[in-house]
Amino acid sequence: MARTVPTEPHGAGWPAALRIGVLALAALLLASPAAQAQPVARTVLALYDGGIEASPVETRIHRYAEFPLNHLGYTLEYRDIRALPPRPVLPTEVELARYAGVLTWYSTPPATRKTYLDWARTTLRAARRLIVLGSPGGAFWTDEVVAVDAILGRIGLRHGHRAVALTLGAVAQARMRSATHFEGPPDPVLPPFEVVEAVRPDVEPWLAIGLPPREGGGRSLTVAVSDRGGYAATGYEIAEDPASGRARWLVDPFAFFARALRTQPWPVPDVTTLSGRRIFFSHVESEGLNHVVLTKTREPMLVAQLFRDAVVARYPDLPATFALTPGDLDPALGGNETPREVVRTIWSYPQVEPSIASYTRPYRWGFFADYDRTREEELVADARAPGRFSLRWLTDYISPDSRASRYVAKSREYPRNYLLRPFDLTEETRTALSAATQLAPESKPIRLYQWTGDANPSEEQIAATRRIGLLNMNGGESRLDHRYPSITHLLPLARPVGSQRQIYAAGADEIPLARAWRPAVEALRAAATTAANTGAPRRLKGQNLHYHLASIGNPQALHLIQKSLEAARAAPVIPIRASDYAAMADDFFDLTVTALAPDLWSVAHRGAVQTLRLDEAEGVQIDLARSRGVLGQSRHAGSLYIALDDAVEVAEVALSREMTSGPAISLHDSRWRVRRLERNATAWRFEAEGYGEGAFAWDGVAPGRYRIAAERAGALLWTAEAQPDASGRLAFTVPVTGIEPLHLTIARRLESAEGTP
Structure with missing residues (x-):
């Protein structure tokens, strides 16, 4: 914000020395980081045509563009261009200033577009950046061309007032082939295109089409970027196959959106990483809780018992979030009380987190958004014909259990698992929480609500979970495997539903609903492939193992689940609870990054997000001397991952483009969460907690021998000595349980400091 320096008329009566002092102080204030502070605009305004795409979730922006935009640190705000008061209207020029940019992706010009085009012609010029994917939004052969030129002109382009429908003889001229053939080349037969030309010299033509002689020659831009935004024509941004439900990016969305939305990189919030390592979490739903399987000795066993013995007890070093649907234990609904104590035992394991997954297990949440009990009763009657000799009423009368079944x-x-009572949203949320809390240890309050079935809740259904203080998660079915080998099938962090937000799981579960049918075994294999493909070369998602108890009864599925857990045990990951991830994804939307000076940012409202990522970070490192609340740094695929200390409310991140002199103790990575770090040149101490043994690696450690001590509540639990390698990295493993926080101290031995052998 600009500040006014007192001028001569206001201080004419002051002594000269005082006036000089005031002016010097004002100049100093203006030069201070606080005066230069500029919040980074992280929200992109996404405009869509509700006449074609009925809701934000159905838009191509949500299905395809929002994921790479989230990866780049941006959030989206959706507005239907047809909306009229009292619904949100198109923003004013002043309101546009708060957005990082405006994004449109119309497949064809909207059917009802006059209001939008009038707004675009007069107001869109105030947008920081503009990204146009597909149609500009108007018909160039009508008087709408004035608005079309205004839209494209914001980017530095102009419409040629013509189109090429027959592309025979047209030649693609790719200036940046890797950026315009991202997941494969476009169709050999070029799609039709509208002729678009550059009118500013700084426009970068990523893909141009040489027009055939019959069209008068010249060229048209189909992919272009500038300091004011970007443009990618229909058929040149993405290739869709509606028959198979598959798609692939032609444009590199990471490079395209980054170039179109910002001039310089900035540290973006990252929810894939914690303490320098990729996160791993596992969450399970109780569907199948009452199933019975046979052991190798042909003895019957509840699936819940098999889960307890083959997964929970076998992997005490890996957290599992187990969600109960209390209806499974409610005989009045047709459930079975038998597994009650098994559930209580599972939740008593230190590494198991309790959560809930409704009360009656809705499979189709949309059915209950506008609930009709009569219709539900009709579905039951249609599915279950009356018994032979019309005696169903008699058996119901004699045996209430028969009616419940x-x-x-x-x-x-x-539409749901248990239908004996009418659907009640309070029962699905508050009652479910109360019933589950009675089985959970007092030390483990329930934090997470896991959506069941199609995981497609309404705004009110999501709000109901928020009102009882729970995070919520599931849905999305993100995949990146041999059947869906494109990042177009990776979903963003959350599903916007009115004023509410549903957090998507990081990976798909083993029961497909929206994708092509596949058995659970194949789905689990695909999930493992997705986990690998989203970890490298670019880290796109945390690693997520998500399944239902019913699958445990399948020996092959159980083997694959155990195989995934063995891989997580051996991998350089940081295991966390599912609710931790849900909190990270939730808090991603509220985090603020403020530029204080070149290469200096403050980061506030982080919540559970404790990692920042700087892309294109070769030759850049953290300046720990100027930073505050920074634990350390690590690198992956050209990106710099910055670990923050959650004990510091507002962190400050300073970068250096030169090698710092002398060692600076810095966390490289850890299998446990690290906080409350205190350090000097020869010693440091911190608090840590996590699952399994605690593996740590610290950089910038001076040569010598160091004593490591771990204690809890003043009691020494473990001590050892270690020394850094030639690069200054000190790595060690603490062989004690860290589920309850420990305090670790690493101090250089005195004889080492004095040079004594």
Whole structure:
């Protein structure tokens, strides 16, 4: 914010020395970082045509563009261009200033577009950046061309007032082939295109089309970027196959959106990484809780018991979040009380986090957004014909259990699992939480609500989970495997639903709903492939193992689940609870980054997000001397990952483009979460907690021998000595449990400091 320096008329009566002092102080204030502070605009305004894409979730922006934009640190705000008061209207020039940019992706000019085009012609010039994917939004052969030129002109382009429908003889001229053939080349037969030309010299033509002689020659830009935004024509940004439900990016969305939205990189919030390592979490739903399997000795066993013995007890070093649907234990609905104590035992394991997954297990949440009990009863009657000789009413009268069983879904034939009582949102949320809390240890309050079935809740259903203080997660079905080998099938962090937000799981579960049918075994294999493909070369997602108890009864599926857990045990990951990830994804939207000076940022409102990422970071490192609340740094695929200390409310991150002189103790990575770091040249201490043994690696450690001590509540639990390698990295493993926080101290031995052998 500009500040006014007192001028001569206001201080004419002051002594000269005082006036000089005031002016010097004012100049100093203006030069201070606080005076230069500029919040980084992280929100992109996404405009869509509700006449074609009925809701934000159905837009191509949400399905394809929001994921790479989240990866780059941006959030999206959706507005339907048809919206009229009292619904949100298109923003004013002043309101536009708060957005990082405006994004549109119309497949064709909107059917109702006059209001939008009038607004664009007069107001869009105030946008920081503009990204146009597909159609500019108007018909160039009408008087709408004035608005079309205004839209494209914001980027530095102009419409040629013509189109090429027959592209035979047209030649693609790719200036940046890697950026315009990202997941494969476009169709050999070029799609039709509207002729677009550059009118400013700084426009970068990533892909141009040489027009055939019959079209008068010349060229048209189909992919271009500038300091004011970007443009990618229909058919040149993405290739879709509606028949298979698959798609692939032609433009590199990471490079395209980064160039179109910012001039210089800035440290973006990252929810894939914690303490320098990729996160791993596992969450399980209780569907199948009452199933029975046979052991190798042909003895019957509850699937819940098999889960307890083959997964929970076998992997005490890996957290698992286990969600109960209390209806499974409610005989009045058709459930079974038998596994109650098994659930209590599972939740008592130190590494297991309790959570809930509704009360009656809805499979189709949309059915209950506008609930009709009569319709639900009709579905039951249609699915279960009256018994022979019309005696169903008699058996219901004699045995209430028989009636209850008719209202229990076999497989997923009904909109929910237990239908005996009318649907009640309070029962699905507050009652479910109360019932589950009675089985959970007092030391483990329930934090997470896991959506069941299609995981497609309404705004009110999501709000109901928020009102009882729970995070929520599931849905999305992100995949990157041999059947879906494109990042277009990776979903963003969350699903916007009115004023609410549903956090997507990081990976797909083993029960497909929206994707092509596949058995659970194949789905688990695909999930493992997705986990590998989203970890390298670019780290796109945390590693997420998500399944239902019913799959545990399949020996092959159980083997694959155990195989995934073995891989996580051996991998350089940091295991966390599912609720921790849900909190990170939730807090991503509120985090603020403020530029204080060149290469200096403050980061506030982080919540559970404790990692920043700087892309294109070769030759850049953290300046620990000027930073505050920074634990350390690590690198992956050309990006710099910055670990923050959650004990410091507002962190400050300073970068250096020169090698710092002398060692600076810095966390490289850890399998445990690190906080409250205190350090000097020869010693440092911190608090840590996590699962399994605590593996740590610290950089910038001076030569010598160091004593490492771990204690809890003043009691020494473990001590050892170690020394750094030639690069100054000190690595060690603490062989004690860290589920309860420990305090670790690493101090250089006195004889080492004095040079004594």
